[in-house]
Every structure is written in C-alpha cells, then in structure tokens.
Amino acid sequence: MASASTPLPLPPYNPQIYKRLIARANERAKLISERPTSAFVREVFGTNANGNGGGVVVVEHDWHTLPSKLLKLANYLREHPSFQSLQQQQLENADNSNCGDKRMESFDTVRRQLAAAVFAHTMKSKNNSFIDNFRRLFEALLNARQKKWRMENSMMMDDSMGIEDNSNNDNNIDEEWLLQEEEQLYQSLAISGWVPIQLRHPFREALQSVTMNVIQQLVAGNYDEEGILDRVLQWKNDILLPWTYSVIGPDTFINEKWEAQLEYIASECFIHVRMKELFDLTTDYPDSLPAIRELSVALERTGRLWYAQLSVEWRNALISRLLHPGAETSQIIEVYISTIKVLRAMDPSGELLQVVTQPVREYLHGRTDTIRCIITSLTDEENGGELYEELRRHDAKPLEEAQLDEDDDDEPPTFDWEPLPSILKRRGVISGQVGRVASSSRRSGDILAMLVGIYGSKELFVKEYSIMLADKLLGNLEFDTDKDVHNLELLKLRFGEASLHQCEVMVKDIDDSKRIQSNIHSTLHTHDRRGDFGDPPVVDAAIVSHNFWPALQREEMKYHPTIKSKVDEFSIEYAKLKNPRRLIWMKQLGSVEIEVEAYEEDADGNLVSHIKDVSCTPAHANLLAYFEDRSEWASKALSIETKMSEDMVRKRMGFWVNQRVVQSRRLRDGDDIMYNLVSVSEASDANDTSFQQDDDGQEHAVSIGAHEEEAMKVYESYIIGMLKNLGQLPLDRIHSMLKTFVAGSDHMYDKTTQQLAVFLKQLCKEEKLECSPDGLYQLVSQNESRKPPR
Amino acid sequence: MPPTMITTTSPNNNNRNNTKLKIKIKRWHGVARWTWGVGSSGERNNNNNDDDMDHGEMDDDDGICIVCQGPYEGAAPGCKYPGDECPVVWGRCGHAFHLQCVSAWLRSQEQGDASGGGSATPSCPTCRAEWEYGGSNSAASSGSGNNGAVLTNTRGQSAGESGS
Numbered sequence: 005m006a007s008a009s010t011p012l013p014l015p016p017y018n019p020q021i022y023k024r025l026i027a028r029a030n031e032r033a034k035l036i037s038e039r040p041t042s043a044f045v046r047e048v049f050g051t052n053a054n055g056n057g058g059g060v061v062v063v064e065h066d067w068h069t070l071p072s073k074l075l076k077l078a079n080y081l082r083e084h085p086s087f088q089s090l091q092q093q094q095l096e097n098a099d100n101s102n103c104g105d106k107r108m109e110s111f112d113t114v115r116r117q118l119a120a121a122v123f124a125h126t127m128k129s130k131n132n133s134f135i136d137n138f139r140r141l142f143e144a145l146l147n148a149r150q151k152k153w154r155m156e157n158s159m160m161m162d163d164s165m166g167i168e169d170n171s172n173n174d175n176n177i178d179e180e181w182l183l184q185e186e187e188q189l190y191q192s193l194a195i196s197g198w199v200p201i202q203l204r205h206p207f208r209e210a211l212q213s214v215t216m217n218v219i220q221q222l223v224a225g226n227y228d229e230e231g232i233l234d235r236v237l238q239w240k241n242d243i244l245l246p247w248t249y250s251v252i253g254p255d256t257f258i259n260e261k262w263e264a265q266l267e268y269i270a271s272e273c274f275i276h277v278r279m280k281e282l283f284d285l286t287t288d289y290p291d292s293l294p295a296i297r298e299l300s301v302a303l304e305r306t307g308r309l310w311y312a313q314l315s316v317e318w319r320n321a322l323i324s325r326l327l328h329p330g331a332e333t334s335q336i337i338e339v340y341i342s343t344i345k346v347l348r349a350m351d352p353s354g355e356l357l358q359v360v361t362q363p364v365r366e367y368l369h370g371r372t373d374t375i376r377c378i379i380t381s382l383t384d385e386e387n388g389g390e391l392y393e394e395l396r397r398h399d400a401k402p403l404e405e406a407q408l409d410e411d412d413d414d415e416p417p418t419f420d421w422e423p424l425p426s427i428l429k430r431r432g433v434i435s436g437q438v439g440r441v442a443s444s445s446r447r448s449g450d451i452l453a454m455l456v457g458i459y460g461s462k463e464l465f466v467k468e469y470s471i472m473l474a475d476k477l478l479g480n481l482e483f484d485t486d487k488d489v490h491n492l493e494l495l496k497l498r499f500g501e502a503s504l505h506q507c508e509v510m511v512k513d514i515d516d517s518k519r520i521q522s523n524i525h526s527t528l529h530t531h532d533r534r535g536d537f538g539d540p541p542v543v544d545a546a547i548v549s550h551n552f553w554p555a556l557q558r559e560e561m562k563y564h565p566t567i568k569s570k571v572d573e574f575s576i577e578y579a580k581l582k583n584p585r586r587l588i589w590m591k592q593l594g595s596v597e598i599e600v601e602a603y604e605e606d607a608d609g610n611l612v613s614h615i616k617d618v619s620c621t622p623a624h625a626n627l628l629a630y631f632e633d634r635s636e637w638a639s640k641a642l643s644i645e646t647k648m649s650e651d652m653v654r655k656r657m658g659f660w661v662n663q664r665v666v667q668s669r670r671l672r673d674g675d676d677i678m679y680n681l682v683s684v685s686e687a688s689d690a691n692d693t694s695f696q697q698d699d700d701g702q703e704h705a706v707s708i709g710a711h712e713e714e715a716m717k718v719y720e721s722y723i724i725g726m727l728k729n730l731g732q733l734p735l736d737r738i739h740s741m742l743k744t745f746v747a748g749s750d751h752m753y754d755k756t757t758q759q760l761a762v763f764l765k766q767l768c769k770e771e772k773l774e775c776s777p778d779g780l781y782q783l784v785s786q787n788e789s790r791k792p793p794r
Numbered sequence: 795m796p797p798t799m800i801t802t803t804s805p806n807n808n809n810r811n812n813t814k815l816k817i818k819i820k821r822w823h824g825v826a827r828w829t830w831g832v833g834s835s836g837e838r839n840n841n842n843n844d845d846d847m848d849h850g851e852m853d854d855d856d857g858i859c860i861v862c863q864g865p866y867e868g869a870a871p872g873c874k875y876p877g878d879e880c881p882v883v884w885g886r887c888g889h890a891f892h893l894q895c896v897s898a899w900l901r902s903q904e905q906g907d908a909s910g911g912g913s914a915t916p917s918c919p920t921c922r923a924e925w926e927y928g929g930s931n932s933a934a935s936s937g938s939g940n941n942g943a944v945l946t947n948t949r950g951q952s953a954g955e956s957g958s
Binding site for chain 1: 812813814815816817818819820821822823824825826827828829830831865867868869874875876877878882
C-alpha cells in the first residue's frame with residue numbers, strides 16, 4: 005500500500021544486512037524448530053507448519069495483519085510465567101534486585117527465543133517482505149499521525165501543507181483503524197522488544213522517507229520565507245519525537261540519544277531538499293536569503309558533513325543549467341555574481357566559493373565577450389545592476405591591495421601556524437581542487453576581484469575598457485565627459501591610477517576638443533570676412549592624442565573640394581591656436597549631419613524640390629558631395645575621385661540607395677555600377693517609407709578590428725625573423741617560439757595555436773609566407789630565390 | 795562627361811538629367827589627431843601646405859624624442875598629459891625635444907660644469923651644437939605665454955627671448 009504523499013527516492017536498502025540476517029536466521033531455524041515458541045510462531049504465521057525441516061512459513065504480503073499478529077505474540081509473552089512473575093515483582097516493588105534480575109533474565113530468554121523463531125521463520129521468503137512490511141507499517145503509522153497533525157494545524161498553517169489532503173480515501177479508513185490500533189501495537193512492540201534490534205532498519209527507513217516527504221512539502225520552492233527550518237524542527241518535535249518515543253520505548257530513546265538523532269535526520273532531509281534547489285536559490289538571490297541562511301544553519305547542525313556533496317551538487321547544477329551555449333554571457337555573469345554573494349553569506353571561509361564557481365570561471369574565460377560584458381555592466385548606470393553597485397561600494401579597495409592583503413600583514417610570522425581545516429576534505433570528495441584557493445581576495449569574495457580573477461590580470465580589463473571608452477568618446481557628439489570622468493574615477497579606485505592613465509588622457513582629449521572647438525568657432529565667427537553669406541562654422545573635431553588611444557581604423561579617403569575647404573578652415577585655425585601643432589584628420593571617422601535637397605524643374609518650368617535630413621558618416625557625405633557636381637557617377641569613377649576602394653564605394657552608396665537619394669543600376673558592359681540621382685517626385689514618394697537603416701557595423705566599431713590586427717602585426721616581424729634564420733618551421737614550433745620570445749616585451753603573446761594558424765594563413769594569402777603540404781611554413785622570397793638554380 | 799553616360803537607357807532618362815542635388819552641411823564632426831609636425835628624423839617638417847595635410851594621414855612615422863625615447867606626441871616622464879603640458883621645443887640646430895627632457899639635459903650639463911667636468915656650453919643632445927632655443931621657426935616654441943612660464947627657471951628663457 006503506497007503512502008499518500010509523493011514518493012521520493014528512498015535511501016537505498018542495504019541488502020547485505022538482510023542477507024546476513026537471513027543466513028543467521030536459517031541456521032538458527034533448524035536449531036530451534038523443536039522449541040515450543042517455534043510451534044507457536046508457526047501457529048500464528050502460517051498453516052503449512054511442517055512443510056520443510058526448518059518449518060519456514062510463507063509470509064503474507066500485507067502489513068495490515070501485522071498488528072494482530074504482534075498482538076498474539078505479545079499475548080503469548082504476557083501469558084508466559086516469567087513475564088507474570090516479572091510484573092508481580094514490579095508491583096511489589098521489591099528491593100531485592102538480584103531476584104528481579106533473574107526473573108528478568110528468564111523473560112528475556114523467552115523473548116529472544118520467540119524473536120528468533122519469528123525471524124527464522126519469516127526471513128527466508130523472497131523479498132524480505134516481512135521486514136519490508138514493518139517498514140510499510142511504520143510509514144503508514146507515521147503518515148497517519150502526520151495527517152492528523154496537519155488537520156489539526158490546518159487552521160494555523162497555510163495552504164502549503166494542505167495540498168495533499170484530498171489524496172485517496174482508502175487511506176483514510178486505514179488511518180483511522182491504525183490510529184485506533186496504535187496504542188496496542190506499541191505495547192506489543194514494547195513487549196516483544198524488537199524495535200531497537202531486529203526492526204532497526206525498517207524503522208529508520210520509514211522515519212527517513214516520511215521525514216523527507218514531509219520536509220519536501222514544507223520546504224520545497226519556498227525560499228523567501230523566514231523560519232522554515234524552525235517549522236521543520238517544530239514538526240519534528242510535534243510528530244517525530246512522540247512517535248519515536250512510543251515506538252522505541254523510553255529506555256532506548258534515552259540510551260540511543262534519539263532526540264539528537266531526530267534533529268540530525270530532520271536537518272539532513274532539509275539539506276537534501278535544498279540541495280536540489282541550489283540553482284534557483286542562486287538566481288533568486290536577494291529574495292532567497294532566508295533560505296540560504298537556514299541552509300547554512302542546517303549545514304552547521306549536521307557537523308558540516310554535507311559541504312562536500314553540496315558543492316558537487318552546486319557545481320553540477322551550474323554546469324547543466326547555466327554553462328551552455330544558450331545562456332547569454334551577461335546572464336552567466338549575473339548568476340556568477342549571485343553565486344558569489346550566496347556563498348559569501350553561507351561560507352565565510354571562501355572554500356566552497358572556490359570549488360563551486362570554478363567551472364563558471366573556466367567557462368567565462370572561454371567566452372570572447374566576457375570582458376566587454378563585465379565592463380559594460382560596470383559602467384552602465386541603467387542596466388548595470390549588481391556590478392554598477394559593486395563599483396560604487398564605499399568600502400571599495402584597490403585590487404592590488406586586496407590581493408596583497410596577506411603579505412602586508414603586520415603580525416610577525418609564526419611557526420605554529422596551521423592551515424584551517426578544509427570543510428571539504430572531511431569526506432575527501434573534491435580535495436584535489438581545494439589547493440587552488442590562493443589569495444585572500446578570493447576568500448573574501450570581492451566580486452570585482454573574482455571577476456578580474458577569471459583572467460588573472462587586470463591589464464586585459466583596462467585594455468578592453470579603453471577600447472570601449474574610445475568608441476564611446478568618439479561617438480560623443482556633445483563632448484560631454486562628466487559621466488566618463490565619474491566612471492573613470494571609480495575605476496581608478498579599484499584598478500589603480502597608473503593603469504588607467506591612458507584612459508584619463510583620452511577623456512582629457514575630448515574635454516580639450518570641446519574647448520578648442522568653441523575657441524575656433526568664435527574666432528571664425530568674429531573675423532568672418534565672407535560677409536552676408538557667411539554661414540556659421542559647422543566643423544568640429546574630436547582631437548586625439550593618438551599614442552594614448554587604441555588603434556583607430558584608418559582608411560584612405562580624399563575629401564570633395566567643398567568639404568575640404570570647410571575642414572581645412574578648422575585645421576588652419578587649429579594650427580594658429582596651437583602652433584606648432586597641426587591636425588591630421590582620420591577622415592572616415594566621425595559623424596555628419598547634412599541636409600540633402602533634390603531639386604528640378606518640372607514640366608511647367610517650376611522649381612520643385614525635396615529636402616531631407618540625414619546623419620551619416622563623413623565617408624557617406626563625402627561621396628554624396630560629388631553628386632552636387634554631376635547627377636551621375638560610376639562606382640569606378642567615384643573610387644578614383646575619393647581614393648576609396650571600389651568595394652567601399654559600393655557599400656557606402658548602398659546607404660544612399662536605401663535613403664532613396666540615388667538609384668543604382670548595373671551597366672551592361674563590365675561590372676561598373678552606375679549611380680544617378682532619384683527624381684524629386686520619386687524621392688518624396690519614398691519619404692514615408694524610407695526605413696532607418698543602421699550604418700554598417702564596421703563604421704561604428706571604431707577600433708576593435710584595427711586593434712586586433714595591430715596586435716597580430718607585432719608577431720609578424722617575429723615570425724618572419726625566425727623563419728629567416730631557421731628556414732622552415734611547423735606551426736607548433738612557431739607557437740612555442742613566440743611564447744618564449746615575445747613574453748619579455750610589451751606585447752604578451754597570448755594567442756592560441758588556432759589563432760596563430762589563422763594568422764599564418766592570412767600571411768600566406770598576403771604572399772609573405774608559404775605553407776608546404778606537410779605543414780611547414782617558410783618565407784616566400786627565400787623559396788623563390790632558391791628555386792632557379794634547380 | 796565620361797563615355798559611360800551614353801549607355802544609359804532608363805525610361806526616366808529625362809527626369810534624371812535635370813535633377814540636381816544640393817547638400818548643406820549642418821554639422822561635421824570629424825576625428826583628428828594632432829602632431830607636432832616633427833618627422834622621424836627629429837627635424838621639423840616645414841612644408842605645411844595642403845598636400846602635406848593630405849598625405850600626412852598615412853604618415854605613421856612619428857618622431858621620437860631621443861632623450862626620453864618616447865614619441866613627441868606622447869608625454870615625457872613626469873608629465874601626465876601630452877600636448878599642452880608637455881610641449882616640444884626646437885633648438886637653433888633644428889632638433890626637437892620635449893621641453894622637460896631638454897631642460898633636464900641642460901640642467902645636468904650645468905651641474906657637470908659646476909663640478910668641473912663636461913662641456914663649457916650647453917649643447918644639443920643630438921648634434922652637440924651649441925644649444926639655443928628657437929630653431930628655424932621661432933614663433934613656434936616661445937610664442938605662447940604658457941611655454942614662457944614653464945621656462946622661467948631654466949636657462950632657456952633668455953634663449954627663448956633672443957630667439958623671438
């Protein structure tokens with residue numbers, strides 16, 4: 005008969021125990037088969053008493069009959085003379101203890117004989133169902149009690165405990181019957197004296213499975229409520245304690261310290277339930293704080309034995325639910341942060357933190373956009389969340405300081421220092437990884453330090469930050485740097501002044517640009533000698549100290565004369581203002597707002613026009629400027645005029661085609677593309693439908709591509725150098741040599757062999773290197789010079 | 795007109811030909827870098843004409859101040875920001891250095907004088923010619939009051955004035 009509540013996987017049976025019991029029982033069964041007790045047992049338990057030598061009985065597979073059988077056995081014992089005399093003696097309350105002992109002994113003998121007979125006769129059956137039935141009986145009893153208790157408490161407790169109430173009505177009858185029989189059953193059990201010995205295992209199993217079920221119902225999914233553990237313990241006091249007491253009897257209860265055992269069992273079950281929910285606890289972090297606190301209390305209560313398994317479960321939960329391609333990097337970082345926070349609350353030693361988060365750190369290290377993600381959320385006020393707050397913490401410590409804390413201790417070193425005992429080593433499950441716990445900053449769980457620790461150094465972060473800052477500053481049309489200055493100051497607190505010097509210069513450049521721009525504009529305004537049509541100066545510039553900026557994209561481009569005159573005006577004023585400095589324009593960078601007016605004479609000779617405002621890159625505007633001179637241009641001609649590559653011309657003209665300013669068509673002969681202006685009527689028709697097309701991403705990513713390329717360029721000279729000296733080299737060799745030689749210089753060699761292979765292929769394409777079929781790389785020129793003699 | 799124009803056969807040919815375009819620039823936000831205009835030789839590029847400005851874009855060869863071995867557009871040791879805080883000065887011989895760098899050099903020469911060793915007159919770190927501020931384009935280095943202020947406690951001030 006199944007219990008009412010949902011079954012959980014039970015702690016596994018130990019079949020060994022039963023086998024041993026059976027073997028022993030069989031031996032004894034032969035010995036005792038002639039005793040009177042055996043005869044009685046046969047009478048109670050079965051009919052075919054004389055079936056075989058041992059007189060083994062086929063046991064009925066129903067625990068419902070157990071109470072009555074137990075009663076019979078108990079009555080047999082009660083009627084036994086030795087029991088009678090024992091009772092009598094207790095009634096007389098005699099001081100003569102010797103005599104009492106003797107009587108006790110004789111009763112014990114009878115009892116033992118009976119037990120031996122029973123178990124000898126019942127053990128042999130296939131499924132240990134006799135013992136099993138006891139487990140069921142105990143379970144049913146406990147469940148019945150639990151249900152009753154729940155009914156009584158349903159007024160106080162809310163619905164979280166009443167869900168199972170309407171399960172199946174068959175059980176209700178059982179329960180009522182059981183509760184009626186209860187008292188008698190316990191008495192029978194007490195007289196038989198089986199519970200502490202023969203029925204120890206079924207009893208414990210029943211206890212554990214019911215506790216597990218109940219706690220599951222009480223606890224699961226409920227993170228944000230305080231006092232759940234208290235409720236569990238309350239339940240233990242209300243149900244488990246009296247039940248155990250009555251089943252096991254007062255003597256054993258005290259002798260075996262069942263009160264403590266029950267508390268342990270309850271805590272353990274609590275931990276088990278929570279262990280399945282670790283991931284949800286983590287993601288719900290601030291709300292799940294009560295659950296986390298209680299979990300750590302329970303962990304302490306069980307003597308920290310569960311830490312090791314907890315960390316394994318946690319790791320597995322993170323791996324299976326978080327570290328897969330479907331999760332966004334920002335999500336992973338978020339969970340990582342909450343994991344750090346949870347563990348900070350749970351385990352101040354930081355040991356769990358190290359073990360649990362290790363796979364996350366490794367995984368994040370493998371993702372390319374991790375740093376970018378971290379920095380974005382560090383500096384993003386609106387969406388930054390946790391990290392933004394973290395950066396603004398008042399007790400923020402510089403990273404180096406946090407990492408060096410241990411060394412800077414003022415206390416003199418002592419020789420009797422011993423490492424703290426590892427909480428994980430007790431069961432030795434993951435002892436191997438504990439050794440990795442290195443710096444105190446990791447122990448302390450400083451989130452930023454943990455994040456930086458993924459990469460081992462802050463340099464990468466600073467580098468990535470400078471790239472992002474460059475992008476942001478160059479896109480900052482208002483030259484408004486307040487926020488960046490603010491962020492920079494905060495970052496300086498954590499990363500140190502020196503490492504962010506470069507970024508400071510960048511911000512200052514933009515500040516200066518603002519001043520220079522207003523200065524130049526006012527100068528141009530005052531001695532504007534162009535009189536009435538003197539339009540206000542339109543050019544401004546972000547003037548960078550390029551040594552301090554990440555590599556910016558460069559591309560050759562020639563301005564259209566009208567644009568050039570305007571830009572030069574600015575350059576000349578700058579040269580006057582900052583003599584002897586002068587400007588070198590990075591012509592394709594920046595942004596431009598223009599008003600495009602298409603006009604024509606219609607059939608009646610009236611002037612019609614269509615005006616639209618467009619913002620685009622300088623390169624786009626430059627191209628369109630050529631259409632002022634002529635309404636038709638071929639892509640090749642434009643490429644020659646602007647010095648842009650023809651590909652880029654086509655790509656950029658695509659923008660104007662989309663804007664319905666020009667239309668394109670392919671010429672029949674050759675691959676030239678012809679662009680001509682769209683007529684006014686068409687342009688105005690298309691006005692509403694003109695969709696906002698994003699500029700091609702490449703124009704925006706001011707520096708990323710250029711940056712990586714430049715990084716690789718550094719290695720090119722090394723590679724060419726080593727090939728010049730050594731002739732042919734395989735990929736691995738080049739890789740290891742680069743590792744050795746480049747390590748000492750400013751540019752660390754941190755590429756993988758795959759990245760190197762890609763780069764080498766690139767060099768082959770540029771015809772600088774050659775790759776032989778057996779994977780050896782060599783210089784091209786060398787090869788050619790060698791060939792002719794053959 | 796290029797010959798390609800003739801091959802057009804689109805039906806709205808007429809329309810297209812009389813459509814004109816006018817562009818009004820409302821704002822041109824460019825990106826530029828600044829340079830002291832010192833070539834890799836350490837001597838000034840004086841041809842400040844338009845052609846140079848165009849080709850300058852591809853001119854990657856930044857000069858290096860031989861005293862600090864840093865680019866002229868960088869910051870000399872002890873300076874936080876490049877540019878205004880770390881100006882470049884020219885000697886009469888045409889060689890350029892960061893102001894801080896050449897001042898330190900001249901100071902060390904002076905001290906060498908006092909202790910008996912070293913040359914009698916301050917010399918250019920590059921060519922050992924007698925050092926005098928100014929160079930060919932004198933307005934440049936000593937023109938701004940800013941630079942003059944920095945120069946006050948160095949020997950350079952008198953030289954700067956004589957240059958201008």
